[in-house]
Structures are given as C-alpha cells and as structure tokens.
Amino acid sequence: MRFDDSNRNAMSRGRRSDMPTGVATIVDVAREADVSTATVSRVLNGTSGVSADRAGRVRDAAERLGYVPCGSARALRRQQATVWAAIVPDIANPFFTALVRGIEDVARVRNHRLVLCNSDEDLEREASYLDIVIAERMAGVVIAVASNRDSSLAPLVERGVPTVAVDRRPAGSRLDSVVVDNRSGAAEAVTHLIASGCRRIACISGPRRVSTSTERLDGYRDALVAHGFPVDRALVRRADFKEDGGYRATRSLFESGAPPDALFIANNPMAVGALRALRELDLAVPRDVALVAFDDSPWTTLTTPELTVVAQPAYEIGRVAAELLATSSDARPARTIVLSPTLVVRASSTRTPVESRRRA
Amino acid sequence: MRFDDSNRNAMSRGRRSDMPTGVATIVDVAREADVSTATVSRVLNGTSGVSADRAGRVRDAAERLGYVPCGSARALRRQQATVWAAIVPDIANPFFTALVRGIEDVARVRNHRLVLCNSDEDLEREASYLDIVIAERMAGVVIAVASNRDSSLAPLVERGVPTVAVDRRPAGSRLDSVVVDNRSGAAEAVTHLIASGCRRIACISGPRRVSTSTERLDGYRDALVAHGFPVDRALVRRADFKEDGGYRATRSLFESGAPPDALFIANNPMAVGALRALRELDLAVPRDVALVAFDDSPWTTLTTPELTVVAQPAYEIGRVAAELLATSSDARPARTIVLSPTLVVRASSTRTPVESRRRA
C-alpha cells in the first residue's frame, strides 16, 4: 500500500473539507505541506538540514491540521518513551505530594512527562503499576516502595529501567536512592520529649515491611536507651501509616492499664488519627500527653496546640531524586543520598514542669 | 527480514542462556513456545480458539521470559490505549485527592490504568497535559479545568476523546460533567453565618476564570440579598484558590478600615491561609471572626475551634465521573450530574449572642 492509495485519510480528515476532524497523521501533514514524511519528522524534531521554506510549510500544515505526533508510534520506533513515573504509597499524604512537586519541577525542565501512581501501600497495586512502567517502556521511575522486601523492582533493574528509590530504601538492590536520616530524626524527637519531662513515651510506628518504620522505631529506642529509660514493648505500636491506624493505636495505648504521657508518631496521617483519638478520650495536649509527629504539613500550625514535628525536606527529596534519575547511567555506581530532617519544636511537646506528672 | 534471521533477539535474550535479560518480545515468546505470534497474541488476549496444549505452552513461555506486552505497539495497532487521565488543578488539595480516589476505584474495576496530572491551576501546563492525552491516544479524561473559557478541550472533543468535566463546568462545551450545587451550598453557609449573628460577612473566592469561584460568590450574594443585607464590594476578595492567596486576602480584609466579623472561604487551601493570617492578627475564631469554608478535610476537626464546612462528596464525584467515562458514547447525549454539598456545622461559626458584636 502506498500513501496515495490509502483511503484511511479520507476518513480521518472529515467529510468534505480540509478541516481536521479525525486524527491527523504525519502523512496528512506531509501531503498538506507537499513534502515527504521524513521532512515532516525532521522539522518537528528539530533536526537540522531542512530549508527554511519547507520547514515553514511543514509547521503551517501541522498547525492547520492540529497535528499531534502519536506517542505510541514514536515510542515504538525510538524504543524509548519520555515519560517518567512516580509511584507513591499515599497520594493524600502531604509529604508525598510535596515530594512529587519536586520531581515535577525537574521533569518539566528536563523535558520529561510525569505520571503519578498511587500504590496505596498495596503490593499488588504497586506491582501492577510496575508492569505499566515496563509495558509503556517508560524512561524512568521514582518510587517509594510499599515494601522493602517484596517490592519486585527486579524486573525494572533487569530491563535497565532507570529507577530511583525515595523515602524508603529497598533491601538488597543496588539502586540510586534519596532518603532522610530517620533514625537520628526520631532520636532527636524522643530526646526532646525526654527533656520536656516525659517519662512514658509511646511510639506509633508503621508496618514492618517499610524501612522508615523500622528506622524511626530504632531512633526512638536509641534515645530511650541513651537516657537510661527502659524500652517498654507495651508502649510500642505498629500501625499502617494511615489515619485509622493511628487512631486505633492511640486508643489501644490509652485503654491499656498504664497509659503513656507522650506520643511519638511516625508519620502525618497517623498523627491525624491520633489527635482524633485524643479528642475523643478528652485528653489535652500537651498537658495530658505530649506529642511529636514525623512530617510537617500545612495544618500542623493550625491545631491547638501547634504540633511539634520532625520535618523532612520533602520537595528537596523529590528534586534530588529526579536529578539522579535524569543523570542515571550504568556507568556510574549507585548513589544513596541522605538528607537531614529537622526537629521543629512547637507547643505540642513543651510542657512546663508544674503541668507534668498528672498521672503516675 | 524474517523472524528467524533476526539477530535482534540474540541480544535481547542475554548472552548465553535463556534467561530473559533484555526485553522479551512476542516473537521471543512465540519461538519459545514453538507457535506463531498470532497464537501468542490470541492466548494473551483471551481470544478463544486456541487448543489447551498450545495455550499452556504460550503461558509458560511468557512466564519464563518475563514477557510484558509492549503498550506502545499494542496501542499503535489497536489505535486505542486503555489509559485514563485525571487532570486536576491541585494535587495537594484533599478535595481533589479524594476525588481521584473515586476515579481510581472505578478505573481498577473497569480495567483501565489511571495516570494523574497536576495542572497547578496553570493553563499552559494543562494544555501540555491535554497534548499528552492526545499524543498517547488515551482512552478517556476526567478533568477539573483550570479555566472555564480558555481550557482548550476542543481538540479532545474534535478527536472524540471521551471526556468528563468535574468540579468545574467548562463554558459552552457539551460535555458530560459532575459538579455540586455550589451556589446553594454557599448560600446555605452564609445564611448560617447570618443566623449566628454575623453582620459583616466577607467572602474570599477564587479566580474569575473558574466556575466554582463565581457560583460560590453568587451563593454568598444570594444569601445576603435574601436577608436584606447589603452586598459590600469591600468585603469580597478574589484570590487564587491557594494557601497564600487565602492568607493575603484575609490580611487585606482586616487591614482595611472596616473589618468583617465573619469569613466565608471558597476552598480548603485558602482556609489554611486564612487561619494562618488570623493567628498572626491575633484574632479569635469564632469570637472575633466566625468562619465557614468550602470542602471538608482530615484536619478540619483538629483545629480549635473545629471548622464549619460545606462538605462536598468528593469521592462520589470522582466515582460518578468515572462511571460516566466508562459508559460514554456518542450515542447518548451529554449529561450533567449535580450532587449536593452538605453544611457541616461545627464550632468555628457558632457564636453565642453575648460573644458577638465586639466590633460595630
């Protein structure tokens, strides 16, 4: 079949006129500009070596027909898409949205499209998105894994898909990654609670399968041990990093015989749940319970009292990860970049001596 | 070139063994299973008419090679991808994340992929995402437009891309859409403020180009007029639907000669900014200023006082929109589905008579 005997284009170009009604292809543009498809391709891809006259005609024709090159055909031919994927476990968590903004901004500058995928902390959904990444031959992935162990990044690595891990560090894979020093951040938070006079500090951490959970819990223990406090298993809860998990963990802590006088909560959504529980239990912060949570967010200064948090440089994590992605190559060895969190002390954790010790 | 003289596959299959190291194609699977590519395709697409024996061999081979069909090639051939796009103006706004969750859940059931795009209320970014939708020949779009007028959905419509508008209603296009009754919701909120004894009710709305801004402002005016209040232009601000805009509008309202005694704020991020401003100005809610905001979110019950809001059924909007998208066809006429918002009265707007009228 030759271009000129194709009747496809009669259809794709509307009934009577030259108005682009269907989908214009490169062939339509070529015919409209009276050049070859190669020339069209060259003009539209900025390849040099086309006369100004013809280039102008091509651009006009493309404009007139509302031509948008077909991404699939292009990707198929080039064996490479320009799309990046960001896979995060919770799109409603401000930490991850800020992180995504960081990726986005780099992607735009680098001329990459970014699509966002929400794994919802679910391995199956994550796997299905990883399949898409492979199927669409995407140009790169930034991922906060749903699990350090089971997240099967292996297929990506095997196929040489540039991949950067953020926030959570997948076990055993030699990948570029950008994380924060969770352990120190947590230790600093708990040390601060100790300094505020808290004695029974509870920790609500996340699921075992996620590195940040474990590291933040380790930091909590470090601080207790460093100050000669016992590490009481009854004061530790593993929740799911979601609001309801934080709520239930908090209730369970206070419904036990010996309630805590402080809460260290390992992420933002769980802090929302915890605060809800404390309201219901009619417990005042910081008088009855002091509180420090991981991750800052827009609303943490709107509560009464304002929340003390371990703030992560979320936007920066995303930005750095995307830069790493943009410059990734088999040549250079995998890098792990560790950024530092910052303890932001506000009213929820500062207790005057006279106020404390209400409960033994 | 025939299949068997292709040396591409030698490369794509690793150095020595059958281990899938590069990217396996349908040809690899066909060879491995000793069938034709047509048969592989039939098996993997569930087309009937393949013997159990061969089907089994194909599945085994695909499994063994870690074969993932190439989305571009498939889309190119089928002239249709299965991907849906959701384009929203602010990914950090809980309203939109909830809405996206609604879309996601339907997409999964309907076997569509969903990618998320953040237009950031920016027409240029929105346009660039619309280009992608066209370039990738996506199967459908749910969009909350950045502007009713200028959002150029026309290319989508011309090309017959199934499109559903949510939250904001694009002017003049005959599209399926799912919105809430903003005007009534706003009127109800303002009526409630009036009933609480507020006299100088200010409104912080969004940009002119967005329908929700105008509708919520109209509702505000409706309520004032209905109760014989003057509509004072000095009490109306147009901000940008973002936190800083809410902050600045609030400061400007209170730095004017005659400050309001109540604030009606047209979305959630601006409410964050407003609350921040009120804190700085040392104004107490609801004593000095009563407050009602559009959109509920996880933190609205964590502030002191809790926030009175006009809650939208965000998840439901997304769900309905996606159902509309799934069942869209040229055959049926465009539908507009209007859902109802709910006024949730909390402490930020309820003022005891004795407390009010501090300022004339």
Add this chain to the structure above:
DNA sequence: GTGAAAGCGCTAACAC
C-alpha cells in the same frame, strides 16, 4: 485451530 503477512504512525538509515 493455526500461521502468514499486512500495516498502525513514526524515525532513521540510506540513497540521491
């Protein structure tokens, strides 16, 4: 039931 082969829209050799 099964395979051969055409061709989706594009880019990149390769010819001229």
Add this chain to the structure above:
DNA sequence: GTGTTAGCGCTTTCAC
C-alpha cells in the same frame, strides 16, 4: 537537502 524505505512489536484479517 530531500525522499524512499525498512522496520519498531503488536493485532487481525485472510487462507488454509
């Protein structure tokens, strides 16, 4: 500079 042409990997007639 410009055009011709061979496929990228897949689905889908069309023959058998």
